[in-house]
Amino acid sequence: MRVVVFSAKPHDRVFLSEANAGRHELVFLEPRLVIETASLAAGAQAVCLFVHDHADEPILAALAGLGVRHIALRCAGFNNVDLASAARHGISVARVPAYSPHGVAEHAAALLMTLNRRVHRAYLRVRDGNFALEGLLGFDLHGKTVGVVGTGKIGVCFAAIMRGFGCRVLAHDIAQNPEAVALGVEYCLLDRLFAESHVISLHCPLTQQTRHIISSASLARMRNGVFIINTGRGPLIDTAAVIRGLKSGRIGALAIDVYEEEEGVFYEDLSGGILADDQLARLLTFPNVLVTSHQAFFTREAILAIAKTTIGNLDDFTAGRACPNELRI
C-alpha cells in the first residue's frame, strides 16, 4: 500500500523505514498536511500524520476525493482530526495510544527541576565566568504539594516520580486511576488542587472541557508563586492570562513543551528570521519561563514504539483486520 507520510523529519524516515521493512510503499514528505498540500496524497490509500497535520472537514473531503481510505496517526493525541467527518468520508483513523508515557513524564519532571533549581540560568552563567549564587535560590520539592491534572498513562508516571521526591500529590480526573490511588495520590476537585498545589502539571487531553483550564479565573484561585508545567496540549493554557500572571508574580515559574499557537513554529528552525508571534516572544523574555519545542515524547524508546505501532496499524488496515488502535467517535 502507498502511504504518504506528512511532516516527515529525519528520525521518521529512519525509524518508520526500519519498522516497515519494505511492506508498505512509504513516501516521506516534509510539508505539513494543510489544504494546500492535501493534493500530495494523490495515489495513496493512506496518509501518516503527526500533531501539526490538520485533518478537518475540507481536508478530509480532499483526501477522500483522492482515494485515501486510512489515516495512521503517529501520535497519541487526536484533537487535530475531525473523527465524525472522517467517518462520513469512509476514512478510518488509527493512532498510537501509548509509546513511552515515562518519556513524557520524565520531561515534565526535567522542566520542573530545571526551573526550580535555575539550571537553565546557571548553565549560561558559569560559562560566562559568573559563579555567583544570587538569583539561583530554589526550594526542596520534598514535602511540597504537586497537583496532577489528568492521571492517565503519563499523569500516573509523573505522579510516581513526584511521590519518589517525597511530594504530596493531589490529582483531578474525570475517572480515578487505581494505580494512582495505590501510589498514595489523593483525588480532589479542581478548586482544591488549584488552591493547595505548589506545582501544577497538566496531563489531560485537549477537549472542550479542558481548553483554557489555566485561565485568569483559575490563576486567581492558585497559590502565589505556583509553578505550572504543561506537556499536554498548548490550548490547555490561556497564554494571555499566564503572561499577566507572570508579570504580576502570581505564577512563580512556567514550563511549556506545548504552546497554543505552536503550529508553524515548533519543529522549525526559525533562528535566521524574526519571530512573528508576540505572545511567544514575550514568554521568552521571562527568566522564569522555560519553553521546549514539543519534544517531551522524543526518546529513542518512544520513537521506536511509535514506528512499530504505526506500521502495525497500517498492516491491520491492509489486511482488513480489526485494529485495536482504531479511533471511533
Ligand code: NAD
Ligand atoms: P491518557 O488518555 O492515558 O490520559 C488522559 C487522562 O486525562 C485520562 O485519565 C482522562 O480521564 C483524563 N481527563 C480527560 N478529561 C479530563 C478532564 N476534563 N479533567 C481532568 N482529566 C481529564 O493520555 P496520556 O497518554 O496520559 O496523554 C495525556 C496527554 O498528553 C495527551 O492527550 C496528549 O495531549 C499529551 N501528550 C503530549 C506529548 C508531548 O510530547 N508533549 C506526548 C504524548 C502525549
